[in-house]
Amino acid sequence: MMRNLKELVRPNVAQMKPYSSARDEYSGQEAQVFLDANECPYNRPLNRYPDPMQQELKERLATLKGVRPECLFLGNGSDEAIDLLYRVFCRPGKDNVVAIAPTYGMYEVCAAMNDVEYRPVMLNARYQMSAEALLRRCDHHTKLVWLCSPNNPTGNLMDEEQVRQLLHHFTGIVVVDEAYGDFTRAPQWRQRLSQWPNLVVLNTMSKAWGCAAIRLGMALASPEIVALMNKVKYPYNVNLLTQQAALEALEQRHDVQEWVNELVRERELVMEAVRQLPYVKAVYPSEANFFLVRMKRADDAYHYLVQRGIIVRSRTKVKLCEDCLRITIGSRTENQTLLAALRQWEGTTSKT
Numbered sequence: 001m002m003r004n005l006k007e008l009v010r011p012n013v014a015q016m017k018p019y020s021s022a023r024d025e026y027s028g029q030e031a032q033v034f035l036d037a038n039e040c041p042y043n044r045p046l047n048r049y050p051d052p053m054q055q056e057l058k059e060r061l062a063t064l065k066g067v068r069p070e071c072l073f074l075g076n077g078s079d080e081a082i083d084l085l086y087r088v089f090c091r092p093g094k095d096n097v098v099a100i101a102p103t104y105g106m107y108e109v110c111a112a113m114n115d116v117e118y119r120p121v122m123l124n125a126r127y128q129m130s131a132e133a134l135l136r137r138c139d140h141h142t143k144l145v146w147l148c149s150p151n152n153p154t155g156n157l158m159d160e161e162q163v164r165q166l167l168h169h170f171t172g173i174v175v176v177d178e179a180y181g182d183f184t185r186a187p188q189w190r191q192r193l194s195q196w197p198n199l200v201v202l203n204t205m206s207k208a209w210g211c212a213a214i215r216l217g218m219a220l221a222s223p224e225i226v227a228l229m230n231k232v233k234y235p236y237n238v239n240l241l242t243q244q245a246a247l248e249a250l251e252q253r254h255d256v257q258e259w260v261n262e263l264v265r266e267r268e269l270v271m272e273a274v275r276q277l278p279y280v281k282a283v284y285p286s287e288a289n290f291f292l293v294r295m296k297r298a299d300d301a302y303h304y305l306v307q308r309g310i311i312v313r314s315r316t317k318v319k320l321c322e323d324c325l326r327i328t329i330g331s332r333t334e335n336q337t338l339l340a341a342l343r344q345w346e347g348t349t350s351k352t
């Protein structure tokens with residue numbers, strides 16, 4: 001059961017008055033002459049400040065995601081949403097957060113930046129979470145629990161029943177990062193927002209939508225939580241070019257679905273081929289556009305691939321991912337290049 005939102009929010013955030021921009025004070029469509037924001041009259045359309053609340057884009061995204069626009073926060077990548085959740089809820093030097101481990105590195109970086117204690121809780125050998133283990137690390141100062149599903153770098157979904165247990169028993173906010181949700185057929189947590197007032201879901205345009213360059217991420221949550229994030233964000237945090245590019249990308253929905261289908265097909269082929277390599281110890285199940293592979297001499301393999309101009313992610317220094325590389329699924333040709341190189345490495349090792 002979630003505590004009252006007022007108890008969770010930092011008192012200074014609850015009390016502060018947000019910046020009121022020219023476009024907040026007049027947001028009508030009728031006016032012809034805008035002399036309120038010290039803008040330059042030339043160089044249209046870049047001369048005007050963008051919509052601080054991104055209303056047109058939010059309406060389209062809300063339809064796509066099946067939520068109300070008030071339940072949508074848009075940011076400069078999901079990384080902005082991650083940082084803002086700390087700034088809204090966590091008092092520096094006092095509060096703490098709990099997170100599954102291993103997972104996406106930004107939760108810990110933003111904790112450090114905000115002077116918030118970060119409490120990682122190891123997944124089990126199958127990279128699965130335990131609600132009970134996470135709850136054991138929570139105390140009255142734990143404001144957020146970070147989950148990522150499908151998880152980066154392990155690729156697997158978090159067990160639905162465990163997430164449900166956590167949502168049920170934790171008194172703070174549970175964040176489920178679904179950056180890779182578009183690659184799985186599993187039900188998305190954002191569809192269950194109305195059941196869980198303490199749930200925040202993260203989505204992004206950076207992965208399945210092929211728009212990492214435009215920096216558009218989002219948080220989906222109750223209107224009350226979204227209002228708090230809007231209160232502390234920079235007034236014009238999503239620039240005009242990003243809003244326009246995102247609207248254009250949303251017109252390409254069918255392409256995106258085809259990309260996803262193709263990447264999922266390729267993922268299965270590449271994983272199967274990698275599984276056949278003699279030095280590979282394990283290929284972990286994935287519901288994302290990457291997978292984790294455990295192998296002999298993973299660091300050597302990494303450097304060998306770099307020499308061939310192929311860059312994968314070494315996770316060998318991450319706890320529970322020793323001897324592991326994280327491999328992103330690319331185009332068919334890129335994947336074939338990778339596999340050819342890995343098969344040749346097999347040749348080099350068998351000679352030594």
Ligand SMILES: *Cc1c(COP(=O)(O)O)cnc(C)c1O
Binds near residue numbers: 077079179203212216
């Ligand atoms: C890639 C990724 C993101 C995306 O971050 P953006 O800032 O939206 O590009 C978010 N969460 C996880 C777990 C990721 O792997």
